[in-house]
Amino acid sequence: MDTEITLRVDGADHRLTVDTRTTLLDALRERLGNTSPKKGCDHGQCGACTVLLDGRRANSCLALAVAHDGAEIVTADGLAVDGQLHPVQRSFIEHDAFQCGYCTPGQIVSAVALLDEAAAGWPSAVTFDRPDGAPDTGPIDVAGEPDEIQERMSGNLCRCAAYANMVPAIQEVARS
């Protein structure tokens, strides 16, 4: 069943006809040639397909394109502005926060979203472990809290297990 939709991807508008079965991930990769989001498990378990969907991180493999007609999508490819890498991208390079690189675009999009979410005061499961719990709604400082970063990044798996350098990479951006 074909349907015509529009998507704004990394700042550019696209009009395309998709089968109702097409996921956002397949629309991006197969139809628009944007191979930045990766197909890992294709079941929402690994996070390699993570993109910002209308400003929030989401597994593009579980989102039907037809259900997101008109959406604004940012992939890791679109985080760089005028050839300047995003601070999280730079920090991943400086901290050697990857090995094979397959999960990296998803990790980076997730990390960018994580910093926004913490600034907006979104708690995580470990925020409630603090002595005062998480009743407050102010910004949550994750720079000095590796457990907060680990918890908030838990939806992105890395088979090379490059996690040890990702956490300091994200902490450094959170500090600045």
Add this chain to the structure above:
Amino acid sequence: MRPFRYERATDPAGAVALLARSPQAAFLGGGTNLVDLMKLDVARPDLLVDLRGVTSRTIEELPDGGVRVGAGVSNSDLAADPLIRRRCPVVAQAVLGGASTQLRNLATVGGNLLQRTRCGYFQDVSTACNKREPGTGCSAIEGHNRDLAVLGSSPDCIATHPSDLAVALVAVDAAVRTVGPDGSRVIPLTELHRLPGSDPQHDNVLAHGELITAVDLPPLPFAANSRYRKIRDRASYAFALVSVAAAVDLVDGQVRDVRIALGGVAHKPWRATRAEDLLRGGPLTEQRLRRAAEAELVDARPQSDNAFKVPLARNAIVRTLLDLAGE
């Protein structure tokens, strides 16, 4: 994935009418479970009716002091909401204990309650499963059953309900509001999900085309002192082996009121009323907690690989309530 038609409705009545005409149709919320099951060929809808713009995405305080959560609210927005965090921390904690932020951003409150079991046999169409295909048998009873039910199961199904949110909502006496082909109704969360019996294909009591429009949290002042504890095989991003949602009203060291629910142990979120009854009116000591927890679990019938869940659930109840008492 099998071909399907896609339609949008503009209001709940329109969505319900679309489903009423198509016995194989399904509502689409965030899609995080449904789309996955369609890829696995477990779910085979011929029509998806998108609920975007149909169900409310707002959280509002009710005149009686309760809170109404629109069924279209994302799991992330529910967990971050100041009212929920203050009044009912167990709900926010339970939501954040499940899935990942990427999934919680897509997933809706209504969809969370209606997600299907993660029993590996249910998700594998090459195996027998009474829940997926009634009458074919249960592969789990003689198979890998470590993650599965110890309470309320039947010879036909030992699946567990996977939702963390539902466990917290059962504990705090929440109710769902629905609209269906036969009108609207309010269903207490404790009565929404069901035990498998001989017809495990039905996870809950909703009719085909019946739509959850909202979840109501009643005014329950002591829910401000509530907590969710989830025990799983890794520190994050895994389903519960056992979970406990609890709230307690302690006055001068005596339990005036208490709410306890268990997750990961049954086909539905398990409200531990027997334990609650034994705890009311006395001090919250470790000994009394143990006794109450053991009474709740006395009917447990573990499978070959999950007997550990019984003492795990007992200890989780004891520890969670002691934490709430500040001990």
